[in-house]
Amino acid sequence: MYRVRLPVFEGPLDLLLYFIRRDELDIYDIPVARIADEFLAYVRLMEELDLDGVGDFLYLAAVLLHIKAQMLLPRPSQEVEEEPAAADPRQELVERLLNYLRYKEAAARLEAHAEHRRQCYRRGEAARGVDEQQVVGPPPLAPIPFPELLGALQRVLQRWAAPPAHTVRRETYSVEAQMRYVQELLRDRAACSFSALVAGRPRGFVIATFLAVLELARQGQVWLRLLDGDEDFLVAACEEPSVEEADVAA
Structure with a gap:
């Protein structure tokens, strides 16, 4: 994994x-x-x-x-008053x-x-070379606490993941492949809800896609935002000027 x-x-x-x-x-x-x-x-x-x-x-x-x-x-009941409380x-x-x-x-x-x-x-010599030494770090993962992202993932797994099938079939999903999947989908639309990315897919697909979204956010390629009710979160391409103007897939 x-x-x-x-x-x-x-x-x-x-x-x-x-x-x-x-x-x-x-x-x-x-x-x-x-x-x-x-x-x-x-x-x-x-x-x-x-x-x-x-x-x-x-x-x-x-x-x-x-x-x-x-x-x-x-x-135990304390019958003797001199005994210290537990x-x-x-x-x-x-x-x-x-x-x-x-x-x-x-x-x-x-x-x-x-x-x-x-x-x-x-001022003066002390200021020379300061700008060259400054390194801009990667953008933050998301403007929301990570436990809330985990909670949204739990609810998406409960509501949208495909039920287990009777036929046993081993399927593997790599994070690299899911990153390409998310990037290709975001080329056609500015933003998409996470549940729309994984609706009806197996549990392994959902988890690999979640990790892919986290890695894309860490690299500064997408931005994450909780949707109303904290039941889901939005995945938006960073090139877009505004998340609110994006079309959110239901």
Whole structure:
């Protein structure tokens, strides 16, 4: 399976924080039972996509399942007042999340200072050669969090992927071939929804096409945007001036 590294998706704690912020949860009172199931569903999809770094997500998924099991166990009644109360099994995870947030906020402040510094202009000899040293990096993968793209992929697989056939037939799809497929389709239209790209196709075709779209976005050849209701996302050619003016295939 083709491997794609995603710099916009830093690690398992980012995914956990995404769930907490999305549902506006109290970080000190995380509903581990629900979060663990959703986190594990995302990890299974990442395993199927064969993305790098899944081992870290599996470890955190195991931690969440362990905490979930501890919280489901009956706690002994405290008949003696002098006995200390049982520690919350979520406490260690909460502390890790809080420390991680502190580092992220500090990194954001440093990035803001660096951006402010880049806005300053130098005089004389100090300014000579600065423009030549500046390297423009690749465009961002998408203006949306990667977990939302994974969620859209899950819904597209549930709604549009072809049901399994009774005849067993091995089919392989390469990401390179699917990249050419997407590029050829976008030559005829400015943009297309992902579900229109893969409607009625086998699951392997859908996953290979999803990885191809990510690679094209990383290379700056296409742009991605969630559609209304977050049920699907749009794949648009970067040459077009405006995504909104593009014809979206149903």
